[in-house]
Amino acid sequence: MTEKAFEWPIRVYYEDTDAQGVVYYANYFRFLERARTEWLRSLGVDQVRMMQVERRIFVVVSTHAEFIVPAHFNDEIVATAALGALSRATFDIEQKIFRGDVLLLRSGVKVALLDADSMKPQRVPKALFEGN
Amino acid sequence: MTEKAFEWPIRVYYEDTDAQGVVYYANYFRFLERARTEWLRSLGVDQVRMMQVERRIFVVVSTHAEFIVPAHFNDEIVATAALGALSRATFDIEQKIFRGDVLLLRSGVKVALLDADSMKPQRVPKALFEGN
Amino acid sequence: MTEKAFEWPIRVYYEDTDAQGVVYYANYFRFLERARTEWLRSLGVDQVRMMQVERRIFVVVSTHAEFIVPAHFNDEIVATAALGALSRATFDIEQKIFRGDVLLLRSGVKVALLDADSMKPQRVPKALFEGN
Amino acid sequence: MTEKAFEWPIRVYYEDTDAQGVVYYANYFRFLERARTEWLRSLGVDQVRMMQVERRIFVVVSTHAEFIVPAHFNDEIVATAALGALSRATFDIEQKIFRGDVLLLRSGVKVALLDADSMKPQRVPKALFEGN
Numbered sequence: 104m105t106e107k108a109f110e111w112p113i114r115v116y117y118e119d120t121d122a123q124g125v126v127y128y129a130n131y132f133r134f135l136e137r138a139r140t141e142w143l144r145s146l147g148v149d150q151v152r153m154m155q156v157e158r159r160i161f162v163v164v165s166t167h168a169e170f171i172v173p174a175h176f177n178d179e180i181v182a183t184a185a186l187g188a189l190s191r192a193t194f195d196i197e198q199k200i201f202r203g204d205v206l207l208l209r210s211g212v213k214v215a216l217l218d219a220d221s222m223k224p225q226r227v228p229k230a231l232f233e234g235n
Numbered sequence: 236m237t238e239k240a241f242e243w244p245i246r247v248y249y250e251d252t253d254a255q256g257v258v259y260y261a262n263y264f265r266f267l268e269r270a271r272t273e274w275l276r277s278l279g280v281d282q283v284r285m286m287q288v289e290r291r292i293f294v295v296v297s298t299h300a301e302f303i304v305p306a307h308f309n310d311e312i313v314a315t316a317a318l319g320a321l322s323r324a325t326f327d328i329e330q331k332i333f334r335g336d337v338l339l340l341r342s343g344v345k346v347a348l349l350d351a352d353s354m355k356p357q358r359v360p361k362a363l364f365e366g367n
Numbered sequence: 368m369t370e371k372a373f374e375w376p377i378r379v380y381y382e383d384t385d386a387q388g389v390v391y392y393a394n395y396f397r398f399l400e401r402a403r404t405e406w407l408r409s410l411g412v413d414q415v416r417m418m419q420v421e422r423r424i425f426v427v428v429s430t431h432a433e434f435i436v437p438a439h440f441n442d443e444i445v446a447t448a449a450l451g452a453l454s455r456a457t458f459d460i461e462q463k464i465f466r467g468d469v470l471l472l473r474s475g476v477k478v479a480l481l482d483a484d485s486m487k488p489q490r491v492p493k494a495l496f497e498g499n
Numbered sequence: 500m501t502e503k504a505f506e507w508p509i510r511v512y513y514e515d516t517d518a519q520g521v522v523y524y525a526n527y528f529r530f531l532e533r534a535r536t537e538w539l540r541s542l543g544v545d546q547v548r549m550m551q552v553e554r555r556i557f558v559v560v561s562t563h564a565e566f567i568v569p570a571h572f573n574d575e576i577v578a579t580a581a582l583g584a585l586s587r588a589t590f591d592i593e594q595k596i597f598r599g600d601v602l603l604l605r606s607g608v609k610v611a612l613l614d615a616d617s618m619k620p621q622r623v624p625k626a627l628f629e630g631n
Contacts, residue, residue, distance in 0.1 A: 116404055118261065118397045120254035122308045123615075127250055128559045129532070132525035133382045140380055151441045163524045167563035176254045177415045219519075248536055250529045255418075255483075260427045261400070264393035265514045272512055283573045286387075295392045299431035309547045351387075382525065384518035386572045391514055440518045 108183035108199070109142040115178045125173035131208055132166070135198050138182035139212070142196075146232060158219040164193055168210035178202055186232050187211065192224040194232075240317035240331070241274040247310045257305035263340055264298070267330050270314035271344070274328075278364060290351040296325055300342040310334055318364050319343065324356045326364075372447035372463070373406040379442045389437035395472055396430070399462050402446035403476070406460075410496060422483040428457055432474035442466055450496050451475065456488045458496075504581035504595070505538040511574045521569035527604055528562070531594050534578035535608070538592075542628060554615040560589055564606035574598055582628050583607065588620040590628075 113134050121127040143150065143161075153159050174180050180202045187195030193215045200208040216225040245266050253259040275282065275293075285291050306312050312334045319327030325347045332340040348357040377398050385391040407414065407425075417423050438444050444466045451459030457479045464472040480489040509530050517523040539546065539557075549555050570576050576598045583591030589611045596604040612621040 116401055117253040117255065118259055118400065121249045122252035122256045123249065123556055124254045129250065129525050129528035132528060136382065137380055160519055163566055165565045169561045170559055248533055250532065255424055261393050261396035264396060268514065269512055292387055295434055297433045301429045302427055381517045381519065382523055385513045386516035386520045387513065388518045393514065
């Protein structure tokens with residue numbers, strides 16, 4: 104990965120935190136998906152058109168995350184997304200969350216493209232990530 | 236309403252709380268819907284069959300809630316549901332949340348029955364609430 | 368209310384929707400709180416300082432909402448906030464959610480200011496809403 | 500792992516699903532934490548006492564999950580939890596989610612025990628998992 108990652112700013116609200124005073128661990132996965140969605144949008148991918156017209160959807164196949172430093176209520180953080188390995192039927196997205204220069208979280212997801220009716224895997228078009 | 240309300244027990248997990256150390260206000264509405272869903276199930280209403288076979292769905296038209304005493308992580312609470320006013324196109328459900336004898340929250344929702352395709356209101360069958 | 372309401376743009380992600388294909392009813396209350404938080408910030412209210420230094424927190428006492436038109440995945444919507452009635456111990460916030468010119472939701476909340484340790488109500492300073 | 504895993508039944512509500520008609524990927528992590536919390540309770544671990552009296556909290560250090568088959572609205576599923584590797588400062592929990600005999604998800608988390616004030620790691624007492 105030498106290209107610069109896509110960056111998406113996120114504000115932490117009460118809804119994101121829990122009684123330990125920090126962001127609830129499952130909610131980081133929401134933040135990560137917002138960054139992926141906006142990264143795909145920045146590449147010209149229209150997920151509504153995909154679902155309604157082409158009947159194709161993206162589905163998370165697997166994920167992992169390391170929780171390094173917690174985020175707190177009101178923090179301004181940044182979630183990143185960058186294309187990792189691309190195979191015939193899936194692609195990997197490498198993601199991080201930062202608060203300023205501090206790395207809070209490191210994650211990766213493997214995503215498949217499915218036919219929304221048959222739920223069968225579709226070939227992932229390489230052109231998807233070429234941004235035009 | 237003289238009949239006894241339906242009761243559904245709920246355990247408060249970290250996911251439900253926020254950094255103020257109590258249940259996040261929007262999450263009580265999740266608890267209330269769990270109680271409504273289970274109350275409907277207890278009356279023999281099969282929401283999956285309704286949606287998939289009959290193409291009819293329940294939709295919340297309006298709601299109100301008074302937050303009286305907060306619930307905390309690990310609390311065992313009970314959400315209730317009881318039929319309120321029933322009109323041609325909507326019905327009201329009166330709901331409360333208790334921790335033991337302590338009333339934590341008082342709420343009400345107005346629910347409509349819609350055609351899932353046209354999203355047009357359907358007549359609410361009175362028999363729905365008679366539990367056959 | 369003659370003054371213009373504060374406006375906060377929100378994008379609808381998958382996390383906000385449910386299997387009926389629209390935003391899950393409880394999640395609108397998250398959107399409404401984001402708008403309130405950002406409105407307070409725009410008035411110079413620092414909720415982190417309030418909680419940590421002054422040990423005072425805002426708490427929702429009651430709320431109501433009318434769900435008029437549903438929002439869908441990927442919609443760009445706007446949540447508003449405007450000061451309503453202000454009493455000694457509470458204040459009301461009038462809120463709406465729009466998609467373009469279409470009114471999706473109308474809501475109100477009554478908020479109290481509490482001492483974070485004793486949980487006793489505090490007098491709400493009128494200056495809070497004067498924006499300087 | 501030869502011992503039988505702890506099992507916790509979960510009902511899928513609308514709150515858990517998204518507009519793809521299945522459980523939203525981040526919400527499985529909520530289900531997994533419910534099972535861990537109940538497993539710890541079954542071993543006699545009182546997390547409220549731990550936090551309030553002993554000032555010690557459990558924190559998820561890392562996690563991974565494979566999403567094999569999706570769960571739908573109204574499904575009755577079971578989340579499991581079983582102790583994996585135990586080191587001085589962390590322990591692993593191996594988890595699965597089933598619908599009947601169908602494996603929906605396979606996951607693991609690494610958990611640390613922290614001092615709630617200093618956020619420094621504490622030695623994990625082996626006796627914790629012996630259920631006395």
